[in-house]
Ligand code: SF4
């Protein structure tokens with residue numbers, strides 16, 4: 001009976017074993033020293049409030065789902081499967097090599113126990129060959145993509161080519177070693193090593209002595225370049241194996257809609273700070289610096305960035321890479337005495353961002369950009385008092401009249417005329433309707449406030465408003481870098497809300513929603529907050545609201561960034577639309593997490609837009625599907641969509657509506 005298995009270290013004997021031990025030690029030293037240096041570079045950042053052990057199970061679960069099983073990476077088929085093949089191929093090969101080492105250097109050496117034999121050996125051989133083949137396919141896909149199809153989001157550095165070719169040579173020589181070994185005796189059971197068995201035919205007809213010499217040459221070459229590749233990890237893009245995995249665990253749990261996604265971190269010790277914001281790379285926290293190192297330059301963020309796609313001078317990938325280059329120069333002793341702003345990152349780049357979070361949410365390793373951008377906006381606004389003329393006017397209006405329009409506070413009640421709306425300052429109410437500046441003061445959006453109040457009345461909800469006592473929630477000040485103004489406004493709001501005993505708040509604006517729900521908690525404001533889309537859906541579910549199909553024609557939904565991507569509210573508005581739509585519902589090309597911004601967030605609605613307009617790019621998608629009604633659930637989006645429809649001369653066939661307005665039609 002044939003013994004199924006193989007002699008470990010066949011043909012290379014103890015000499016090969018000792019040489020590989022020596023290389024193992026050298027590589028381990030190179031890796032440790034390289035990581036130690038990198039660790040010192042990460043540590044130039046300020047302390048970060050992260051408690052890594054908090055929700056550790058969830059962090060690990062997030063990494064397993066997204067890092068190991070590629071949930072986020074597979075959102076794009078070709079690059080997703082490409083990475084999957086390389087990752088899983090190498091994972092299985094690493095486990096296989098470890099099993100060989102365990103048998104050779106432990107179980108066999110000390111106990112004369114060999115487990116790589118019989119049926120297990122056959123399955124082991126098959127899986128390892130399959131893994132090697134998968135990895136080769138993945139590498140060839142990567143080469144094809146990088147050097148043949150060349151998507152614009154990829155930039156090619158020499159390191160990319162070195163890594164791909166090096167890995168390919170390691171994999172191919174691995175099969176040549178296996179093929180030469182099998183060719184020596186061609187045992188039938190080695191057909192399970194299907195790639196090695198086919199490769200063995202390359203050596204068919206050679207004398208056994210020549211096969212042994214060839215095998216030995218390939219074996220040593222393969223061993224040296226494999227260890228070399230391991231050592232190269234800390235000096236190349238391969239470092240992302242470590243940094244990206246860790247970053248998923250640092251960010252994963254916090255970067256989920258029910259976590260802190262979308263909330264801006266406060267300035268530590270604001271009262272005593274001498275300088276606000278950041279203009280030197282060592283002002284970032286170590287975790288923000290770690291983000292820079294974890295970036296794989298995949299460019300997914302750039303593909304979805306509304307600023308980049310409308311020719312603004314901002315690419316989130318380049319932004320991260322420019323900061324990374326600044327950090328590496330800083331660590332190499334080349335200090336930027338002039339600061340990063342206007343040298344490494346231009347002011348126009350900072351102001352181009354709509355804070356839409358498309359980059360962060362769609363980044364396979366959860367890297368945010370706006371958390372770094374806002375620190376530089378803060379530096380410009382608060383430390384240098386250098387801001388755009390539009391934001392200067394915005395701050396002035398907010399300072400004087402507590403709203404971005406600079407309108408008198410009595411105007412806030414303009415939309416209530418003829419409606420039954422209680423004043424929460426005068427009587428106790430169950431829910432506070434936080435109207436927001438735009439729905440209170442913008443003529444078009446006042447219709448939304450009226451519609452929503454009508455819905456609440458119809459459903460018999462005990463609600464009230466703050467009326468003339470309502471102030472801006474603080475979102476525009478904060479996102480334009482004026483933390484001082486934000487704090488003044490937000491603290492005043494929280495004090496007032498607590499004083500009059502408000503517990504539950506509903507709002508029609510996703511920006512107010514995010515600020516009140518996620519940011520007021522930073523200053524002692526803890527409320528049960530609902531967006532209208534959630535609340536209307538809840539009322540329908542409770543049977544308090546009955547809707548009839550009333551909306552004619554083709555309907556589509558524009559997901560507001562701060563409703564969908566930031567807070568995960570995707571299904572509720574769709575479910576409401578399903579009840580009121582009489583005609584056809586169709587999604588635009590980009591929807592849910594990939595939805596394209598309207599262009600109004602991050603304070604951009606208060607600024608002039610140059611280059612191609614973001615709202616035009618978005619409405620083109622609605623035009624492409626011949627939608628008659630573009631429904632949204634955000635006052636900024638409504639303004640932007642309506643403007644775009646007018647600019648594109650589509651008012652005859654298309655209109656923009658808020659969800660509340662649509663619901664009123666179905667009452
Ligand atoms: S937040 Fe939006 S606009 Fe800003 S860089 Fe990211 S994708 Fe671009």
Ligand code: SF4
Pocket residue numbers: 294295296297298299300301302316317320359362363364365366367
């Ligand atoms: S930030 Fe994320 S999405 Fe953008 S290039 Fe880096 S890894 Fe890719």
